[in-house]
Amino acid sequence: MSSWVPGAAGSGYDVDHLPYGVFAGVGDTARVGVRIGEFVLDLAPLGAMQQMRSAGLFRADTLNPFLAAGASGWQRTRDWVSDLLSQPQHRDLVEPFLLPLDEVSLRLPVSVGDYVDFYSSEHHAINVGRIFRPDADPLHANWRRLPVGYHGRSGSIVVTGTDVRRPRGQRQEGHDVVFEATSRLDLEAELGFVVGGGATHAPVDGAALGERVLGVLVLNDWSARDIQAYESVPLGPFLGKSFATSVGAWVTPLAALEAARVALPEQQPVPASYLRVKEPAGYDIDLEVWVNDTLVATPPYATSYWSPAQLLAHLTVNGASLRPGDLFATGTVSGPQRDQRGSLLELSWGGTEPFALADGSRRTYLADGDVVTLAASAPGNSGGRIRLGEVSGRIVPA
């Protein structure tokens, strides 16, 4: 099944995908749209014309009202849009509401409530352990028992295309502590999961991911490794992360990732009861990490240890509330191979092994002016591949 929209077939944004975002034309108010090929479908006026009850949800500058509608509302909307964009008889009706992507600007799609970041990739955690504690077990005792996580700063989340200013902070330099711009600015290739449905304090069952998560976006959790290292005993990362987190503009529905579901790696010891999930609980999503014009890594999310259903079950098991717009992320995704590492900390092995970019320059950490782009793709439900929205950001000087 393919769309009648010119160019949609084979673009990664055909009717088997249909990600949600927020856009505005020049001088327009921002509103909700769905991407199809190189166009965005303007849902609010089309929904109003068709007397859709949900049309008002799209006349909003964030996805939050739509997120609050919950899983049945998401499915109705997906069915409606899929029908409009796949059946040629709707072309005359729909075409006036298709806007070329290059004529709109994309906004932060979600007003994020709480942002939780996890540490769920085993290969990443082992690499970090080997770099910082070479003589100890690379995984801490709790790591295979529960998904380790922490709260990040939701107010610092920005949309793709936003510049990122190199942060200043206190860091150890030899025996001194200095207050300077970070010299170890890093990227982290991650996926973020967008929560919807009603506000609740109820723990989420490990089988209920689709009831509480609309979809996935690509996320770069920028990190200043030297600031982070100095500050984080004993309460964890703070200013080394809170200056910026970039996300893609398009939320790929979980419904578009059915064909991407894969079994988790074996989990030993068997997790606590609340962390047991119905397989296949993993997702076969391939990430790409670009620094300027060089593809520096291709982390495979299928190798992640903890699944998103387990992350969500864990973060709510203590009765913590969920609200529409909450976001939880995987933490850096790394695979077993050297070229599958999702951070420069790992790619440069703690700054000790510089690597080359296509222009011949070398990097350990990011330089001012560098542009980092994360991309991702996955098997689509119609046999080809879908492309998740990229997230890109340029480093500007402190």
Added chain:
Amino acid sequence: MSSWVPGAAGSGYDVDHLPYGVFAGVGDTARVGVRIGEFVLDLAPLGAMQQMRSAGLFRADTLNPFLAAGASGWQRTRDWVSDLLSQPQHRDLVEPFLLPLDEVSLRLPVSVGDYVDFYSSEHHAINVGRIFRPDADPLHANWRRLPVGYHGRSGSIVVTGTDVRRPRGQRQEGHDVVFEATSRLDLEAELGFVVGGGATHAPVDGAALGERVLGVLVLNDWSARDIQAYESVPLGPFLGKSFATSVGAWVTPLAALEAARVALPEQQPVPASYLRVKEPAGYDIDLEVWVNDTLVATPPYATSYWSPAQLLAHLTVNGASLRPGDLFATGTVSGPQRDQRGSLLELSWGGTEPFALADGSRRTYLADGDVVTLAASAPGNSGGRIRLGEVSGRIVPA
């Protein structure tokens, strides 16, 4: 100067105080009010009648629109309310808008964006160090260099009077890891600072506290010590804190705490340039910790090492954004004396020294059914003392 409102003089809620909150009568919509004695002044209709430009800010179910108005708006409102409630000639005008507190319900006053909790009391940090690392320096190397902090869960913040359910989680028990209700449920006596003004990424100067903070409230950062201990390596506290944080219903304006300003304890080494503040930067606020009918501790905030201006300067120095409704808190406040410890972890010295309540029962940590109440008071600008709004919560079984 005292109010004409009956009972206000000497109540801790006279015209030298005037804290802001959100209230609703039976069947009413919630809106912003100011407390005077045992009444709440209904600002929205009074402001509309007087054609105040700001009246619309009070027709809201959170303080957030008023917070966004910034320091000049806060001062104009304070001057207006103070005049109405202190000059007897306004009595006929104002009296219809005074509602007895026992006829309204109090709501969570702020929709919190990001919630940051610090670790700013030296006596608390030293106690924790001595309990958990008796053979090491009780303060970590970074502690006197910067205010250690982390992000908490804003969605779990609840208003005084809300029950708190004992959380379940994974914890170490001997050689085993079990998933059970916490057996080390604790309170933390803290103060929280409510941020307003426009959204910005600009670092806040250490002298600008009054420009960016409307005021202060009493905060109980409930903690499950066993869950926290097991999960928090290496990324810090998560589920051991995120199940609930309780706050008082009334935000005491910084303008009401001018007479409470005191010099900080000496800071050695001299802090980095961005952490230097104009003295007096501390606040002489006395906390009270009640478990059921027993006053178990009286932590003095004047003994805190880091001042609120330094906390705010630190949390923004890396370019992290501020939004109206952000909240940052002190962390547990403890004084040098045994009866000034602001957590049961300290009062029971890690659970090893049970203490008695007035009914003869003994505690290390909290029991189901216990009611914890935190109160606070400070010198008022008119010579007496003002009382900050209490925060209270009852423990219900897992």
